[in-house]
Amino acid sequence: MTLNSSKPAPTFKPLYQQVQQLITERIVEGVWKPGEVLPSEFQLADLLGVSQGTVRKALNALTEENVLYRRQGVGTFVSEHTLQKMLFHFFHFKSDDGDVSELPSAQLIDTQLITPNEEIRHIFELPETEQVIEIHRIRSIKGNASIRELIYLPARYFVDLDKEAKLPHSLYHYYQQHFNITVHKATDCLKAVLANKDDQAVLKVPAGQPLLEVTRTARSLDGRLVEYRISRANSQDIHYLVELNQR
């Protein structure tokens, strides 16, 4: 085996985990891009000097993590954020009536390059001078303006994104296509808050209206913190859905 050849135990991880990491790195580097097919199990096995079974274990693990998807008789592919599965993996708001016939739409209000406040700077661990992009938009579900989103991105990772006049509904797919940044993990923190003046204006709700606030920090495939997002939702007709232990 070529992976372990030089020294007996410099890192000492199981082979299949090394293969897993190696494949992830190649995707991060853009060698294999979202939507593209990987070499077959046997080709990868030859390439890396391990057995086909070991490659299989690595590929299956990455499939579990939604990095790859496999189609029997066809091949193994790098996941895209356009896949139904991926869209709903990171979007948990649903209409109360369960209707999923139409996708939520997004209306851009404002995009600007700003010098972040203390809080945002601290979250991204940025030096004082560095700037972030702020995106302000509204999402509508079944025609109702239900969610107000404030999205913060480190300007260094998303060069010139603030100059775009239009942004697509699925930002994660946009990140992937234009900046080779794949959102892979995220943490959502939920609270109930009261609508402030801006919320009231944008979501057209009265003072005293309770809103569901979701604060998200999202990391890319290589573990960098790439997005901080605050969503404030009028949960009159929608809810945030969490499935526990579903596979």
Add this chain to the structure above:
Amino acid sequence: MTLNSSKPAPTFKPLYQQVQQLITERIVEGVWKPGEVLPSEFQLADLLGVSQGTVRKALNALTEENVLYRRQGVGTFVSEHTLQKMLFHFFHFKSDDGDVSELPSAQLIDTQLITPNEEIRHIFELPETEQVIEIHRIRSIKGNASIRELIYLPARYFVDLDKEAKLPHSLYHYYQQHFNITVHKATDCLKAVLANKDDQAVLKVPAGQPLLEVTRTARSLDGRLVEYRISRANSQDIHYLVELNQR
């Protein structure tokens, strides 16, 4: 192989999935109880007439689902709801300051056998006459009464539970120990609401206070709907945490 012997394809599932199902059934039947050790891979393989690799695949799948846990050099065990991992799998409220030094406590307010209203009866798909148990309690995190819980259980599954004067902090462990019901899957539906009169009294919050409402439906290992729970939380100092794609 003995599992497939009689007919070539009556159900036609992969062998390892049949093994998986068979093991799950034995746990449901109480043959192997929470905390107990299973036979070794080779013993199970002999018992079921399949190879050790096939048993391994089934056991690993069940470990992924938190039905089992494995300790190298020791054995494979049936999961208990006392395990740290299990506790936090089904309890997503956290203190804002991240302090987890003390577990949340629970104070029982009331337990009664009731004839359910239309909504509850519909959820459980119960006939008109059948009763449910209603548990009302308060959870405190770091000394603050933060969450009000209303829990509904079909009386037929939890015989005489309403007669208990005391209930432990971890109800899921209690269900497991006393009724051999293991909560396995759940769906949480989150909304922001305003505190009603009862909420105000119990949680000691003013009128107009926004609360985080979590409505849970929970299913047991064999897929029965066993619990319906409404939690209303004062999210001043706590939040509901969701991890996406973490393993």
Add this chain to the structure above:
DNA sequence: CAGTGGTCTAGACCACGCT
């Protein structure tokens, strides 16, 4: 030390999708 799960390999055969 014996016994358990964890890794790795090699090979056979099946099921599927494309062309």
Add this chain to the structure above:
DNA sequence: GCGTGGTCTAGACCACTGT
């Protein structure tokens, strides 16, 4: 028909645990 992933087997060896 061919190439892909999916299943199943058998066996070797490693790493960990408890006695």
